[in-house]
Amino acid sequence: MHKNKIKISPSRRVFIVVNTILLTFVMLASLFPILNILALSFSSNSAAAAGWVTVFPVDFTLDSYKYILENPAFFRAFGISVIRVILGSAISLSVCLLAAYSMSQSDLNFHARKVYRWIFLITMIFNGGMIPTFMVIKMVGVYNTIWALVLPTAVQTFNIILMQNFFRGLPYALTESAMLDGANHFQILAKIILPVSKPSLATVGLFTIVGHWNSWFDGMIYMSDSSKYPLQTFLRNIIQSVDTSKLDLSTVDAMNKISQRTVTAAQIFIAIIPIMIIYPFLQRYFITGMTLGSVKE
């Protein structure tokens, strides 16, 4: 402490203490609901029913997780989510990358750029809406297939803008010599641009992955078989059924649902785990994404 050169006034000291306490409170309030669900998932049914499970499991048990392990429907939904993340992100990234490279050209190099710019911009402002989109999904034959979860959201204009801005920030000299050597644009993109674009690809890739993992509404309306639901849609069904049961509290039913409570908590927590695994990377690229996304000139 005595090394501090700046003198701290008493009022400043009070402020620092209050500030630290408040921030700690905000942090705990933000984290508490998630810890509570985690603790619930490891608590016994009776302890959960009796209440007072806070952030530590009461009457620790793995029963809920065992129950899930025996439930093939949960794993099927989990698997569908994994497939949609892989397939969806791969397609979306490829499509957006190719588009972004073309859009990063100057208007002089690529005369039609202005036209394409409008084609992209219009989709950011306008959309056909829920029903017409739903009808088109049915018309083109992707309804009730994994493609309904993957293709409609593949073109992400915001991601294209983000990558475009990144490509524009690269030094011109990088591509100039390759151009003079007669390389075409596919070669330049694959051999020169891609290797140096890791930050922007990682940013866009991570957000695409999270987007696919988290999306649930498309699964709900584009899948007619509940056996084809991705995890989030599957979970929503469970949670909503628990919720509405509270409206008519016949005791037997309520008891039945209470025993479901810890299982639901465990399922919610398993759905959070993949996000937690990539979270350190997400945090790193969070700010990169935002600074790339907004151009200020």
Place this chain on the structure above:
Amino acid sequence: MKATNKKSFSETFKKEWMFHVMLLPAMILLLVFAYFPMVGIVISFQDFVPSGGIGQFFHSKWIGFKNFEYIFGLQQFRQVLINTLVIAVWKIITLIIAPLCLALMLNEVRQKAFKKTVQTVIYVPYFLSWVILGGILVDLLSPTNGIVNKVIVALGGQPIYFLGDNKYIRGVMVISNIWKEIGYNTVIYLAALMGIDQSLYEASAIDGAGRIKQLFHITIPGIMPMILLTTILGLGNVLNAGFDQVLNLYSPITYEKADIIDTFVYRIGLNQLQYSVSTAIGLFKSAVSFILISISFGLAHKYAHYEIF
């Protein structure tokens, strides 16, 4: 003259055809999944009867603006509009003020580890879906065994059914929305705070300005452009009250205060199968949103030199 033009056109194409090829997959996807549905908006002027096939957007009887007249005559729709505006405006306001306060508080923290920990924790909900957060809230706020009501009862109160009571539902929406979204704007404001010229603080300290004076004369004016920008861009969102959140938190008992345009469109369309009416409501929302977004982008460009694409 014409010949040279044609020649330059073909030359241009020779040099640039690869860009078109690279854009082709995106264009096909946009055509099918973005532009084709836009054509489908025409059903809002029809008495739509499903017929199947590609041409079905044009098979039904045209009835002009009858669907719109019907919507605006609905008492329920007026309530939905009010709900949307109230919830959205509260969300916009709270998501300017709360992150701003948090950023200002974090900016005063000198221990890097503590600052990093707080930031790490508060961004977590941002990356979780409303299904997950909704599931957590349903349990947390449950009137029978949720921890919040356990505390209320222990303190001598009556249990409150937060998600089943029209008095509380909007509050739950707004507050839980802060929980999820606060991290995003906090990052933006923190970045803006770091952009303030530090010599201003030193100079003002020499002139005898205290911390409070510095806050109001340097810090706040320094991040004002960013506050303005987020406010202006928020304007384009006053009809977006948060479809994902509301659909996971509302229920028939709380439709009165929590039903918003998007959830109404969903129920009318996919539950009641009134395709034309649902699309008409969607079109109304799009049209108003378009005007608002145009205004907000115009303002953002004028005052903050913000530009997209």
